[in-house]
Amino acid sequence: MSIATVNPATGETLRTFEAMDGEEIERRLQLAEATFRTYRTTSFAERAQRMRRAAGLLDDDQQEIARTITCEMGKPIAQARAEAAKCAKAMRWYAEHAEELLADEEPAAADVKDSGAVRALVRYRPLGPVLAVMPWNFPLWQVVRFAAPALMAGNVGLLKHASNVPQTALYLEDLFHRAGFAEGCFQTLLIGSDAVDEILRDERVRAATLTGSEPAGRAVASTAGEMVKKTVLELGGSDPFVVMPSADLDRAARVAVTARVQNNGQSCIAAKRFIVHTDVYDAFTERFVAGMRALRMGDPMEEDTDVGPLSSERARADLEELVDDARRSGAQVLCGGERPEGPGWYYPPTVIAGVTREMRIHREEAFGPVATLYRARDLDEAVLLADDTPFGLSSNVWTRDEEEIDRFVRDLEAGGVYVNGMTASHPAFPFGGVKRSGYGRELSGHGIREFCNITTVWHGA
Template sequence: MAIATINPATGETVQTFDAATDDEIERALALASSCAASYRSTTFAQRSAWMQATADLLEAEADNVAAMMTLEMGKTLASAKAEVLKCAKGFRFYADNAEAMVADEEANASAVGAKKAFVRYQPLGVVLAVMPWNFPLWQVVRFAAPALMIGNVGLLKHASNVPQSALYLADVIRRGGFPEGCFQTLLIGSGAVEGILRDPRVAAATLTGSEPAGRSVAAIAGDEVKHTVLELGGSDPYVVMPSADLDAAARVAVTARVQNNGQSCIAAKRFIVHTDVYDAFAAKFVELMSNLTVGDPTDPATDVGPLATEQGRVDVEELVDAAAAKGASILCGGKRSDGPGWFYPPTVVADITTDMDMYLAEVFGPVASLYRVADIDEAVAVANATTFGLGSNAWTTDEAEQERFINDLDAGQVFINGMTISYPELPFGGTRRSGNGRELSAHGIREFCNVKTVWVG
């Protein structure tokens, strides 16, 4: 894929970028390695000040940065600006809390025959981040903020369709005061990742993206005995039980499905509804989905903008069309409109069977799958009938049902009477083929640490 900004609303190529040469990659690796050796000795107070300054810049530049993100990947201006401000919040969260999160942990010295025993968290060094286009800033910041605060340095290989976002991140972190080489963007294709990851100066890697990409990076890192954190796909269930507030559940369901134009790993994708309230919920949900405005993402009246890539729309179309050909019911949407840009309408598909690809595949667009279930046992079974396990949602006011979903939904996150959202304060990650490891919270900052045992006799 060419490294280029292509406007998804028009299909127009706005700007192309040259890939980094081998010499440029080598200079970046050398600089990162040199920086890591000294940066690890800076104080938490100094890193915190740089991080707060970076957050200040993000907030001051939010409107322009949001416009850039909308141009590159088609998210609405409102959601783009919200993402910028969320990044500033993430920087501030770690600026304020990182030192306490990785403070020395005292152990029971007498139990191990020591005068003193404790655990110390220390940085690993250079961490390679391979990031996706759907949240061009936030996906990176949720790695970068904790990594920089513990004393690691970062190399970013961003998605090839968001090069301006990638370059901006390195620039704003530099302008925030972080030392040269502390965080660098490499404009490279996926073919260059293996060589960088195998380089002995790179200590670890993190990837957010597709399952095939995760497998590839994990295999290389495993061969090199390097730590990875992987956040891969998701086909999150959204369960609605009879005690739920149906109006609220339907309203939130729409946001949960079409957030980021439907291109979010933690978007609810499979709506699993108890038969007693299925018809009522389906009617409300379909009406709300049908009433969404699809169009120019820079227009404040737009609810859903274009998909980020032409191939992305093809993938969505093929899944919906194949399901319809096998007997699925299209309750709304299902057909792209004519004209420029990679738009696809909010779509609800029902009567899905296990022989349809849509039953297991992650549909990365504004397409909802609707399932009718007889009881909570079937709801849990359908919810877990996927290879993924990222987020999950369940709507019920019955405390026993809530406890059942909390225990039995096989996912890294369970949200009751709400929708899955990433917060700096909570750990984020999945199970099964949704990846391994955790981002955010104290768990996220400790992922790229040497957890060092200290015993003093």
């Protein structure tokens, strides 16, 4: 795959970039290793000052970088601005909280005495250069939610971004450099996927984090396992959105539309499978389908656009195949489901009912504005349907019954359960999944500690 900016709204190639050769990659690996030796000794106050400066610069650049994001991957411009603002917020959050999150921990006095020590503590120390393999769908946020905690912990970063967002990738390197971070603290590697394995095998790279597809995660995890290196993986999702009889149906349906089509439906944590109790199935479906039909699909640079194009021609073809397979197998397409005429890789908001386990769309992640509807007879069937997926990233539950809430929180196989609201990441809360959605956590204290050496310090008499 070439490294290029291709506008998904038109299919026009705007800029192309040459992949870095082996000599340049080696120079950058050397720089990362050398920079880490000194950067790791900087104080939290020094790191926080630079991180806050990066947040301020990002605020200043918000409109410009939002246009770049939209041009490269197609999300509506208002959502691109919101993504930039969210990144600045996360930078400030880690600047404020990193020191307390990584403060030395003292075991209980009785345990220290029992160990024969006069003093003991647990200290968090940085690992070194961390390779980040990141996707195109949130080209700023996916990187910042790794970079902010990693840099605040004293690590340095090497970014291999998706090949269709090179300008955003280069912007990030420049942003951190302008904020006062040394040149080797955060570097963008303009390379293809075929170069990742060799870099990950390099002894100077101490760990890796990947957000992306399941095959990409398997490849990185395999190499990292062979090299005995720590990894954090955030892979696909097919999140359930469960609606029970006590739910506020009007609000649930409105949120359901947003939860499905955010980022043009190209989000791992977007709600994808809508599981509705039979008592309210018809009422919810009527509201939900009407909301999906009312969305405005069009030029993502226009402020009133709700849904822009998919990221690539291949992405649209993959989504079409899932919808067509379901239709051929007997599913009912309640709205959408047909490719529009004209340029760009657009696909309309689509709702499919009558999905069965044999259909591909039941087993595979639909990465685009396509929702599947399921009817559940009772709470037990709702839980079974929600968990009937190889993924386990997050989940959404709509009910005002406390016993039902307790049951969903206990039994849903997911990294998050959002009650009467849609899944959204926040720097204070851990984010990640189970099953084939990956392992490890980003954000919060859990995220910043993922790439730390948790060191026991024991003092004898």
